Amino acid sequence: MELNRDITSTMYLRMQRIRAFENTAMTLFADGKIPGALHLYTGEEAVAAGVCANLREDDYIVSTHRGHGHIVAKGGELKYMMAELLGKETGYCNGKGGSMHIADVSKGILGANGIVGAGLSISVGAGLSISYRGTDQVCVCFFGDGSSNQGTFHEALNMAGIWKLPIVFVCENNGYGASMSQAKHMLVRDIADRGAAYGIPGVVVDGNDAIAVYNTTAEAVTRARRGDGPTLIECKTYRHRGQFEGDPGIYRPAAEVEAWLAKDPIPRFAGFLQEFGLLSAQEIEAIDQQVADEIREAIVFAEQSPYPAVEKIVEDIYSDIIEEVRVR
Amino acid sequence: MKTMNYRDAIREAMCIRMREDDSVLLMGEDVGFFGGSSGITAGMFEEFGEKRVRDTPISESAIIGAAVGSAATGLRPIIDLLFVDFMLVGIDQIVNQAAKMRYMFGGKISMPMVARLPCGGGAGLAAQHSQSLEAWLTHIPGLKTVYPSTPQDALGLMLSAIDDDNPVMFLEHRLLYDMVGEIVDMNPIPLGVGDIKRAGSDVTVVATGKMVHEALRAADILANDGIALEVIDPRSLYPFDMDMIAKSLEKTRRAVIITEENKRVAFSAEISATIAEEYFDLLDAPVVRIGALNTPAPFSPPMETYYLPCAEDIVAAVRKF
Ligand SMILES: Cc1ncc(C[n+]2csc(CCOP(=O)(O)OP(=O)(O)O)c2C)c(N)n1
Ligand SMILES: [Mg+2]
Numbered sequence: 001m002e003l004n005r006d007i008t009s010t011m012y013l014r015m016q017r018i019r020a021f022e023n024t025a026m027t028l029f030a031d032g033k034i035p036g037a038l039h040l041y042t043g044e045e046a047v048a049a050g051v052c053a054n055l056r057e058d059d060y061i062v063s064t065h066r067g068h069g070h071i072v073a074k075g076g077e078l079k080y081m082m083a084e085l086l087g088k089e090t091g092y093c094n095g096k097g098g099s100m101h102i103a104d105v106s107k108g109i110l111g112a113n114g115i116v117g118a119g120l121s122i123s124v125g126a127g128l129s130i131s132y133r134g135t136d137q138v139c140v141c142f143f144g145d146g147s148s149n150q151g152t153f154h155e156a157l158n159m160a161g162i163w164k165l166p167i168v169f170v171c172e173n174n175g176y177g178a179s180m181s182q183a184k185h186m187l188v189r190d191i192a193d194r195g196a197a198y199g200i201p202g203v204v205v206d207g208n209d210a211i212a213v214y215n216t217t218a219e220a221v222t223r224a225r226r227g228d229g230p231t232l233i234e235c236k237t238y239r240h241r242g243q244f245e246g247d248p249g250i251y252r253p254a255a256e257v258e259a260w261l262a263k264d265p266i267p268r269f270a271g272f273l274q275e276f277g278l279l280s281a282q283e284i285e286a287i288d289q290q291v292a293d294e295i296r297e298a299i300v301f302a303e304q305s306p307y308p309a310v311e312k313i314v315e316d317i318y319s320d321i322i323e324e325v326r327v328r
Numbered sequence: 329m330k331t332m333n334y335r336d337a338i339r340e341a342m343c344i345r346m347r348e349d350d351s352v353l354l355m356g357e358d359v360g361f362f363g364g365s366s367g368i369t370a371g372m373f374e375e376f377g378e379k380r381v382r383d384t385p386i387s388e389s390a391i392i393g394a395a396v397g398s399a400a401t402g403l404r405p406i407i408d409l410l411f412v413d414f415m416l417v418g419i420d421q422i423v424n425q426a427a428k429m430r431y432m433f434g435g436k437i438s439m440p441m442v443a444r445l446p447c448g449g450g451a452g453l454a455a456q457h458s459q460s461l462e463a464w465l466t467h468i469p470g471l472k473t474v475y476p477s478t479p480q481d482a483l484g485l486m487l488s489a490i491d492d493d494n495p496v497m498f499l500e501h502r503l504l505y506d507m508v509g510e511i512v513d514m515n516p517i518p519l520g521v522g523d524i525k526r527a528g529s530d531v532t533v534v535a536t537g538k539m540v541h542e543a544l545r546a547a548d549i550l551a552n553d554g555i556a557l558e559v560i561d562p563r564s565l566y567p568f569d570m571d572m573i574a575k576s577l578e579k580t581r582r583a584v585i586i587t588e589e590n591k592r593v594a595f596s597a598e599i600s601a602t603i604a605e606e607y608f609d610l611l612d613a614p615v616v617r618i619g620a621l622n623t624p625a626p627f628s629p630p631m632e633t634y635y636l637p638c639a640e641d642i643v644a645a646v647r648k649f
Contacts, residue, residue, distance in 0.1 A: 035451075035452030035629050036452030036453050036627065037452075037453060037457075084627075087452075087627055087629055087630075087631075088628070089628075093627070095626070095627060095628030095631065096454075096455075096624075096626045096627055096628065097454060097455070097627055098452065098453075098454045098628075100453075100454060100456070100457075101454060101455070101456075101627070113456075114413075114453075114454065114455075114456035114457055115413070115414070115417065115456055116386050117386065117417070146385070146386045147386060149385035149387045150386055150387055150388075150389075150417070151387070151390075177357075177385065178357055178358050178362070178386070179360075179361065179362035179383070180357070180358070180383050180385065184383065185383075185385040185386075186385065250361075251361060251362055307628055307629070307630045307631075308628055308630075308631060310630055310631050310634035312631075313621060313623050313626055313631050313634060313635060314621070314623055317622075317623055317624065323621070323622050323623060
């Protein structure tokens, strides 16, 4: 798809939605309203928005533990996401999954995942299904730099390669796998180089440049839809927050964090849009206002929603069996 | 009186053996400079250096394999798998390799490794970060499995686990890390010796891990009714102290077994079956098993509370005897 005003304004809207959602989740977590663990996507918005702007509703994405951004960018609705984070009945997973397991299959979102590297294998299956059914859908598989050290990464790329599956592997290289810097957890500098080991094109892109991410993905998606097989795209980016909320982040030098904060993808994209006349200052303001309204509604919706009835715990384990709650 | 929390007790035991024996080393994600998930290895990187406290990439299969291969060739590795759930990513190395090598090689190899497996629910971490997989591990010949419930037991069992020449699966409940307890003994606790956490004459309650504390709470509640529970913590799931349970049953003639696992095919079923097969005559009533509901761990807090077994379940079961 050729970049146009519609696409860029949707990208900007989604980036701001992600940012606002994550900032809100951060506050709610600090206030004790979100149980469990929270991995925020703040700072990596250009990747999800740039990639997903190339996708149709019937295309698939496979997400990670840091998945909120992917889900918003693929069209996930803030209020159902927020309700899920709070463990409410109205959430995407009826409160059963939480932050690490949000899915919306109707929009092709095959789920966030709590197991690092697991999504890579699942994307092979989604790609197989597309190619078997003979449609022109694609599957985008998001994963981190750290995940690319799991066996599943290597197995998945190889299998997707030999079967020429319509998959775009998007590595979000934020420089760290938990506390371990890329320089310590692998010897290669560009994860894109690993594509060569499986005969797959590997491309490096500035992950904080939404336009560059968009254009690179466009080529990979076209290739996949054409039946020419998978591509590995490495987006160099940075997470603004810790590995999880509560992570003191002692392993990242302050100067490095500062430098990356200055490369924030959102003001950069906003500046680009204005400079090239793709969005006016007023239009940007209107989008920002829209997002603020959506977030307010999402919070109210989530907070006012009830928790699921505990009896529903036994539903949805199987298609046909409802486990009986006997005396424990 | 010396006190310590569960987290510090595990670390203390690792440090004691690492100071004494150069062949002991620790590997895992974030165990180094970061100090481990939940701060469990804090200070070890500074004391022992990066050669012996090794940060690994996110590669569970290779982490467990590195333990297997180094244990087979003279080292005594300890690995930290962060969550028992992540062990499943590298389960081949545990079940097909570590557990079976000595046997397949006709006894020609030793496998002195410890896998630290933080486990259990109650922290809102949902289905892939809350499991209790005792039955998976105890089912496999060649593995030893321990599960301390107190800082003292954590310390003593970790010392024994490191000293052991077999692969020891060391379960540690995440919600016990902050629990403080007395340390009266710095010696290893032999594997296969249970502990009576509270003596009583009316009902035997066998409990593991965090459930030991639920059993003690139930004992407090029922003491008000004049019912005395005897709470037995086997501490080691294999080898297993069946004698301690049999002796208790001679007195109480009633047993409740509680583990945090999904009840279906839980380790508690093995204990119950052994009682039925070997000590049927000691029983005045059927054995009662308590576990988590047979569902994946749900995220939503009220549901998770409903899912997990607790003291009230024991109280209800005992009142029905
Ligand atoms: C199999 C498995 N191992 C370890 C973890 C713990 N963990 C969660 S996120 C994470 C870091 C992942 O790093 P990366 O793939 O680079 O993604 P990022 O968090 O940087 O987005 C780790 C180690 C896990 N969830 N699953
Ligand atoms: Mg990373």
